[in-house]
Ligand code: SF4
């Protein structure tokens with residue numbers, strides 16, 4: 001059995017407790033307007049072009065038999081309708097400007113990749129199945145979760161909850177923690193902004209609760225969409241009725257999805273380029289804390305960098321740094337670089 005995954009992110013600190021390996025599944029049945037992982041939406045592999053990294057060598061144009069890449073006045077265009085995601089251009093690109101998001105793996109291949117990080121897991125670290133929607137590839141997700149547990153790796157599943165209930169039930173015994181998204185608490189708005197209704201999601205959440213699962217509710221705050229008192233009242237009411245909910249995580253909107261959409265030739269439906277005001281975030285956190293006994297945390301708020309860390313991080317996407325990274329990886333400094341990148345972006 002094989003599953004399609006678009007990234008295996010080592011040493012992640014944003015996808016569950018402690019240090020984790022995040023396995024990003026391709027395909028999602030939702031279409032959230034603010035999606036920050038649009039490369040995971042389609043079930044099929046997709047070509048990504050990062051114009052900032054392109055050094056204009058035109059190696060991609062030379063190898064692509066489908067005529068996807070063209071150059072005019074130094075600008076690189078990609079005619080994606082002709083692309084069959086064969087990956088030849090990405091392989092030939094010296095600067096890492098091109099990537100194919102989506103590759104088939106067996107369960108064993110992913111387990112092997114994940115357990116490389118085992119020495120770094122402590123205080124509840126492990127693997128997180130995320131995406132996309134991992135439960136959209138239900139049979140594969142269950143087999144992977146089971147195999148990870150058999151190899152002594154803790155498992156988190158990050159889900160929109162929009163999945164077959166049989167899959168939810170099958171994966172629950174192999175899952176230590178569900179990171180369960182609650183994007184909207186108003187049915188009409190949920191449908192408008194995500195493309196699906198809430199009924200199936202709520203049924204699955206209640207079922208997990210009945211099964212005794214540990215659940216963290218992950219609630220994005222999206223300005224102009226759900227930053228309303230009624231929504232936070234709804235989260236408090238929902239969480240307070242479920243004894244499996246251990247924490248509520250608020251996730252302030254960030255605009256990184258806009259650039260990712262451009263790279264895969266897609267236009268973001270929600271084009272807000274601003275990071276959220278920290279005072280507003282704190283305000284909603286306080287508002288929710290007053291309405292529930294369940295601990296509330298704000299995740300991923302922007303941190304101030306200083307000195308060398310800020311300079312280096314700022315320069316990380318330049319062609320020179322990308323080339324340097326490729327060379328160092330070729331000399332097998334892989335673990336050290338990955339750990340450094342994880343710490344730099346923390
Ligand atoms: S992935 Fe293949 S078909 Fe698509 S642009 Fe690259 S070389 Fe051409």
Ligand code: SF4
Pocket residue numbers: 053054055056057058059060061076089092093094095096097098
């Ligand atoms: S750097 Fe990569 S994307 Fe840019 S022209 Fe060369 S091969 Fe193509």
